[in-house]
Amino acid sequence: MTSPAAFRDRTNWSEGYYELAIEVGSNDDARIQAVLSALWSAADVHGCFGRRDREPEEQDPVPCTVDSLAEFGHLSGRVRLPTGHLTVCGCVAIRGGDESSDWLDFYVPLGALDKAGVAYWDGRPFFRSDVMDEWLAAIGTETFTSTSFSLGVIGFEVSGCADASALAGRMPKTRDIGYLLPRGDVLHYGAANT
Numbered sequence: 001m002t003s004p005a006a007f008r009d010r011t012n013w014s015e016g017y018y019e020l021a022i023e024v025g026s027n028d029d030a031r032i033q034a035v036l037s038a039l040w041s042a043a044d045v046h047g048c049f050g051r052r053d054r055e056p057e058e059q060d061p062v063p064c065t066v067d068s069l070a071e072f073g074h075l076s077g078r079v080r081l082p083t084g085h086l087t088v089c090g091c092v093a094i095r096g097g098d099e100s101s102d103w104l105d106f107y108v109p110l111g112a113l114d115k116a117g118v119a120y121w122d123g124r125p126f127f128r129s130d131v132m133d134e135w136l137a138a139i140g141t142e143t144f145t146s147t148s149f150s151l152g153v154i155g156f157e158v159s160g161c162a163d164a165s166a167l168a169g170r171m172p173k174t175r176d177i178g179y180l181l182p183r184g185d186v187l188h189y190g191a192a193n194t
Contacts, residue, residue, distance in 0.1 A: 004087040004115035005078050007055050011115075012088050017107035018120060018129065020136040021159035022143070022180075024102045025150035032093060032102050033066045038146035039106055040064050042139045045077035045089060052076055052088075069093045079108065082135045085116035094159055101150060105159045106139070108132070120156075127156035128192060133178045137189045140180045144187040152180030155192065 002009040022039065024032050040048065047056045048064040050072035062068045068075055069092070079089040087108055094103040110127070113120050120129035133154050140152040150164035155177035162172075162179070171181050171190045179190040 002115070004085060004112040007049070007052050007076065007088060012112040013052060013090075013109045015110035015114070016127075016157050017090075017105070017109055018113060018127070018132050018136075018156055019105045019107035019154070019158060020140050020180075021103055021105045021153050022140065022149050023151040023153075023164055024104055025148070025164070027096050027100070027102045029066045031147075032104055034147040035104050035143065035149055036064060036066065036069070036091065036093075038143040039091070039104065039139065040077075042142035042146070043079055043089070043106060045079050046086075047077045049076045066093070081108070081116060081118065082131055083116060083118060085118070087112040087116050100163075103159050106136075110156075130191075133191060137178055137180060137191070141187055141189065144180070144182065148182060148185075150182070152187075154178030154180070 004012055006012055022035055024035050048061050049056055049059055050062045051059055074090045074092045076090045078086050080086050089108050091106050096102050120127055136154045153162055158177050169183055175190055175192050176194050178192050181188050
């Protein structure tokens with residue numbers, strides 16, 4: 001079995017993404033850059049690369065910037081999970097245009113989680129990992145201490161499944177995913193509870 005940190009192993013990047021998706025709150029490049037920089041630091045991502053078909057040692061790093069996201073589509077690196085395993089990870093921006101705010105999604109692919117031995121589904125109706133949820137919530141909370149954002153959601157491919165304007169500052173009582181919801185300068189975490 002190959003390492004969950006191997007870029008070239010396509011199976012590491014397969015089966016979808018377990019993610020922290022952050023609604024930035026605007027569609028301004030400076031805002032998304034602030035969140036990207038804070039997020040990369042909070043997650044303690046090792047490296048920043050534009051290609052997945054080469055190992056990090058075989059390519060030059062790229063700047064962790066909005067311009068690099070635009071050029072490569074995804075930025076990739078390696079991150080140490082709370083279990084101690086080093087795995088591939090990535091980030092993608094979903095630009096909302098003039099009508100909605102941008103999203104920034106930080107993720108670990110399920111293929112890498114499988115190889116790292118992280119249990120992420122136990123028969124519940126949604127893919128879920130309490131270990132990953134808590135870790136991603138901590139990353140989102142640390143990101144928020146550096147730069148504010150409108151909303152964070154945590155789970156399997158959760159980007160855009162909720163938005164700050166629809167929530168209007170109210171945490172859902174029944175949650176299939178985790179929520180990081182700001183109220184003023186304080187970020188509240190509501191763990192998935194279904």
